[in-house]
Ligand SMILES: O=C(O)CCC(=O)C(=O)O
């Protein structure tokens with residue numbers, strides 16, 4: 536049996552043979568039934584079934600006809616190009632080390648996510664959920680103070696487009712995720728509104744990424760090391776839209792590149808919170824980025840991560856625990872998004888000042904189920 540160990544504390548059996556993870560390509564799913572008002576019940580059923588299939592095998596799929604005005608995405612990439620072209624000193628002014636929330640800028644090689652190479656050849660800016668731009672969320676005042684994450688934006692005089700374009704991207708992604716999460720609930724056999732009360736102030740951050748081309752001698756290096764994502768689901772847009780760089784690990788241990796053959800598509804992938812909820816029936820699949828193809832160009836990407844409210848307890852749903860699929864030991868203890876997220880960011884961001892601290896979990900009295908406090 537061959538096992539891949541990742542620095543973030545995860546191990547995966549990559550010996551193959553099981554159904555899960557047995558894929559050789561990433562499926563393309565047409566979301567038209569979700570976005571067209573006159574879609575039939577049959578179209579909707581087909582969509583749910585395609586999504587269920589993709590979630591059980593690859594844990595990754597490509598979506599088209601998602602209903603988002605692509606000019607919002609192009610503007611966001613213009614914002615990224617503007618920011619990453621700034622002088623190093625300017626970018627360092629909003630460095631993540633100053634942010635207890637892990638928001639802000641990461642310079643080249645700041646992270647080394649899988650610890651296998653010299654580090655991640657990328658630059659990034661992380662942007663937190665902001666309730667003030669979420670038309671479907673709750674007011675900022677209703678969110679417990681320790682769960683608010685402040686953003687660090689570059690000065691508008693040096694970078695006029697960035698903040699506005701990223702906030703518009705975040706709003707568009709939030710609205711799409713709120714639709715997709717209902718399809719996911721249905722695909723899991725739950726009421727379609729199952730996640731609604733649990734996502735009133737979701738973890739919904741954007742990571743703005745810039746990957747320079749890797750040199751031929753860096754063929755085996757990584758732009759971002761192998762990892763799984765932390766939340767429930769991630770949406771990824773990239774520029775150029777067809778640049779092969781993202782790689783997804785299948786059960787046979789092969790890296791599969793999503794083939795994006797037309798513009799205006801997103802890649803969607805499931806993440807660890809979803810795997811925890813479903814006892815791994817829905818897959819949180821290992822992936823990495825290598826911007827190393829022959830014609831390698833600069834690549835920009837915009838993952839949008841979506842998870843439950845940070846104080847919501849995530850426990851495995853009982854219907855996914857069976858004789859054939861007993862509860863995974865790591866899922867025995869329920870965990871809040873806050874604990875899960877901070878632990879993982881601390882592991883991935885080893886140079887952050889908080890990396891040496893013990894993990895501070897949310898007090899029991901702050902934990903909720905369906906938005907209702909469970910302890911006192
Ligand atoms: O750049 C990409 O396409 C993916 C980035 C990614 O996997 C992440 O930030 O978690």
Ligand SMILES: [Fe+2]
Nearest residue numbers: 762763764822
């Ligand atoms: Fe990722």
